[in-house]
Amino acid sequence: MTLARVFERLAGAGAPVEFTAYDGSRAGVNGADLRFHVRSPHAVSYLVHSPGALGLARAYVSGMIDVSGDMYTVLSTMQQVLGEVSAREKARVLSEVLRDPLLRGAVSRRLDPPPQEAPFSRVPSWLRHSKRRDAKAISHHYDVSNTFYEWVLGPSMAYTCACFPEEHSTLEEAQFHKHDLVAKKLGLEPGMRLLDVGCGWGGMVMHAAKEYGVKALGVTLSKQQAEWAQKAIADRGLSDLAEVRHMDYRDVAETGFDAVSSIGLTEHIGKANLPSYFSFLYDKLKPYGRMLNHTITRPDNLAPPIKQDGFINRYVFPDGELEGPGYIQSQMNDAGFEIRHQENLREHYARTLRGWCDNLEDHWDEAVAEVGEGTARVWRVYMAGCVLGFEQNWIQLHQTLGVKLDDKGDARMPLRPDWGV
Known part of the structure; x- marks a missing residue:
């Protein structure tokens, strides 16, 4: 044959x-x-x-x-x-x-996996998320090349689901709208303090500082992200309001924030750690402070979770774990948050990924020269596969808004959502 x-x-x-x-x-x-x-x-x-x-x-x-x-x-x-x-x-x-x-x-002949595969030992979920292992997992995916990410993500450098306000909005317009939607849901106003955990290249931090006059602190486990973000903050004249640190969110010592945003971090936390994760963020807030959790979810908790030995976990997000939106909301609720709003942006993520796929193809030769053909191929198949995943409802993207009440149960929330679409 x-x-x-x-x-x-x-x-x-x-x-x-x-x-x-x-x-x-x-x-x-x-x-x-x-x-x-x-x-x-x-x-x-x-x-x-x-x-x-x-x-x-x-x-x-x-x-x-x-x-x-x-x-x-x-x-x-x-x-x-x-x-x-x-x-x-x-x-x-x-x-x-x-x-x-x-x-x-x-x-x-049984071949060794390609070198792009994460060399992680398979361990039980309760052993996966030590600070050292989390740092290694984040570095595997994010410390690839800032130049490579600039080509794939575009000027926004936002590696999370965009929100398209109009049918024909560009990717950059949609990323701006996503950051603005988060800011409005959090009720940001000048003089407030924002903590953005898992901040990536600082997109939300810089948006909050520039557009709302908020003093914003972002933290990331990726050294390359933090370095890029700090330079971008300085170049844009935002150093008096915005800061990005290379550190684990669990090591943030400050408290008394007016708002917390978590955009694309919960996927890396692990199911066993969700109670302590949301409790930690709850404790960082003042009364009436809002927390917006933006995360990839699975449609329900009936089917087994995504396989740890599958392509995504081996090549893209080592130790990643997805939960259903109801489970995420329950964990936030049990940590003390009153849930005020939730929405699914599944179709928006499919569109976002299509934009990233187009960007990669437009810069294919440069990407191969920058990170090697094997890594570029990982990204090509991973992003195209994720378009399918969101379109066919294998995975979803939920934003869940919670608020910390005062001792009398007051939320100081508007009677109706005031953040538009």
Whole structure:
């Protein structure tokens, strides 16, 4: 069996894909818009020895397979056709592979994962989130290259879901609107103090300082993020109001904040740590202080959580854990917050990711030169896959607003939401 034929059999003869291989073999639909080129017989080893789609991802990241065509279309197409291949058919293909000496030799060798895979030991959830391990996990993903992130994220340097106010709003307009929406939900006013945990490159911190005259402190576990943010703060003349520190949020000593924002951090906290996390943020607030939690969620808590040995956890967010929106709200509530508002921005994140995908493609050659082809490939498949995830409701994005009441139960909240859309 030729290499191209192996992949055609795994995908199904009706798949609208052309398969070619270094040995000159060809299969599938000749001239199809989507094309897979197999560069090494060892790609088959990844498919055989890795669970599910992880093998295909490993073969792609390592450069053993090239993909031509829009990655989103590739993933959505392969999702459909691979789901139709029975276990019996996979076993039949494997038996035929083993009859070929070259392919049998490739399959018999279990390859090490590509170097882009996080080298973390698999440990129980209650052991995952020490300060040292969290710092290592954040560094794996965020300390890649600030230049690379500038190309992918655009001028806003906001690596969280944007909020599109209009159908045709640009990504930059949507990121500004997201920060402004958070500011309005928090009721920011001049002279207030804001704590932004997991602040990234300081987008919310700088927005609060510039647009609302708020004294804002942001903290991040990424050294590269903190350095970039502090320079940006200085360059924009905001040093008297804004600050970003390279530190664990658990080490913030100040208290008495008027507002707390957590935009894209809760995913890294871990289920076991959510009670202490929300209690910590609650204790940082004055009475009437509001906390806005912006986090990726899963649709419910009925299905098992995202696999720790899947592609996302191995390559992108080591130790990441998602919970359902109801569970997040319950933990906030139990920590003392009165919940005043919640909304799902799922479709907005799909649009945000499409913008990032376009940015990466526009800067593909520069990105490869900056971080290497393997890392660029990780980002290409990860972001396109996440577009599918949000569109098909595998994952969601919730903003949940809570307030700290005074001793008499007063919230000092408006009778109706005053932050618009």
